[in-house]
Amino acid sequence: MKSFSVASGKGGVGKTSFVINLSLALSQLNQRVVIFDADLGLANVDIMLGLSPKFDIRYVLNGTLTLKEIIYQTEYKFSIIPAGAGVYELTQLNSSQKLLLKTQMEEALYPYDYLFFDISAGISDNVLFFSQLADERIVLVTPEPTSMADAYAYIKVVYKKGRIKNFQLVVNMVKDEEEGKKIYQQLLYVVEKFLPEVKLSLLGVLHYDECVKKAIRSQVPYLMLCPDTKLSAKIKEIAYKLLNQKSQKKELEFQEFLERFSQL
Ligand SMILES: Nc1ncnc2c1ncn2[C@@H]1O[C@H](COP(=O)(O)OP(=O)(O)OP(=O)(O)O)[C@@H](O)[C@H]1O
Numbered sequence: 001m002k003s004f005s006v007a008s009g010k011g012g013v014g015k016t017s018f019v020i021n022l023s024l025a026l027s028q029l030n031q032r033v034v035i036f037d038a039d040l041g042l043a044n045v046d047i048m049l050g051l052s053p054k055f056d057i058r059y060v061l062n063g064t065l066t067l068k069e070i071i072y073q074t075e076y077k078f079s080i081i082p083a084g085a086g087v088y089e090l091t092q093l094n095s096s097q098k099l100l101l102k103t104q105m106e107e108a109l110y111p112y113d114y115l116f117f118d119i120s121a122g123i124s125d126n127v128l129f130f131s132q133l134a135d136e137r138i139v140l141v142t143p144e145p146t147s148m149a150d151a152y153a154y155i156k157v158v159y160k161k162g163r164i165k166n167f168q169l170v171v172n173m174v175k176d177e178e179e180g181k182k183i184y185q186q187l188l189y190v191v192e193k194f195l196p197e198v199k200l201s202l203l204g205v206l207h208y209d210e211c212v213k214k215a216i217r218s219q220v221p222y223l224m225l226c227p228d229t230k231l232s233a234k235i236k237e238i239a240y241k242l243l244n245q246k247s248q249k250k251e252l253e254f255q256e257f258l259e260r261f262s263q264l
C-alpha cells in the first residue's frame with residue numbers, strides 16, 4: 001500500500017477533484033484505491049460523488065464503529081472514508097484520536113494499493129498530521145500568486161515541523177503545458193533558495209477545463225463526463241506515472257508505513 005497526501009495551503013485549488021479523478025483513473029488500471037476524506041470537519045468527497053454514506057469518521061472517533069466498518073464502496077470501484085460535515089470538533093484532532101486512527105488504519109487499509117488523504121486547506125495541526133502520515137506528499141498549485149505563496153508556506157511548515165524533504169507538485173488550471181512548467185520552475189527557484197534541503201519534483205500539469213464545474217454540479221467524476229479532454233488525458237498520465245513509481249515490494253512499504261505511524 002502506498003499513501004499520498006494531497007494538500008495546497010490555499011483552498012479551492014482543486015484538491016478534491018484531483019483526488020477523485022486520479023482515484024478513478026487508478027481504479028481503471030485495476031488498482032485498489034481508497035480516499036480518506038481528511039478535510040474532517042467539511043466533508044466534500046461524498047458530496048462531489050453524490051453519495052450519502054450512512055457512517056463517517058465521527059463513528060470511529062467516538063468508538064461506535066471501526067475504521068474498516070465505515071469504508072464505503074463507491075460505484076466507481078474505489079472506496080472512501082467519509083468525513084463529518086459541519087463538525088467543529090474534528091477540525092483539531094487530539095492525541096488520543098490521532099492514536100485511534102493510526103491504530104485502526106493498519107487493519108483497515110492493508111488490502112489497498114493506494115490511499116489518498118484529501119487534506120483540508122490551511123496549515124493546521126490536522127494538515128501536518130496527515131501530511132506526516134502519508135508515504136508521499138503531493139502539493140497542488142494553480143498559476144495564481146496567492147496559491148503559489150500558500151503552497152510554499154505549506155512546504156515550509158511540513159519541512160520545518162515534520163522534517164519532511166520530498167514533495168511532488170501538480171500544477172492545476174493551466175492553459176497549456178508550458179505555463180505549468182513555468183509555475184513549477186518559479187516555485188522550485190524559491191524552494192531551492194530558501195529551503196535547500198527540500199526536493200520538489202513535478203508530478204504533472206492539469207489543464208483548466210469548464211467540464212470540471214459541470215462534473216461537480218452533476219456529482220460525477222470529470223473522467224466519466226468528459227473522458228476525451230486534455231485534462232482527462234493528463235489525469236491518466238499521472239495515474240500511469242504513479243503506477244510506474246510503485247515499488248514491487250508492497251510488504252516492505254507497508255512495514256515502513258507502520259514504522260512511521262509509531263514515530264508520530
Ligand atoms: N482543472 C480545473 N479546471 C477548471 N476548474 C477547476 C479545475 N480543478 C478544479 N476546478 C474548480 O475549482 C473549484 C474547487 O475545486 P475543489 O473543490 O476540487 O478544490 P479543493 O482544493 O478541494 O477545495 P477546498 O480547499 O475547499 O477543499 C471547483 O469549482 C472546480 O470546478
Ligand SMILES: [Mg+2]
Pocket residue numbers: 015016017039044118
Ligand atoms: Mg476539497
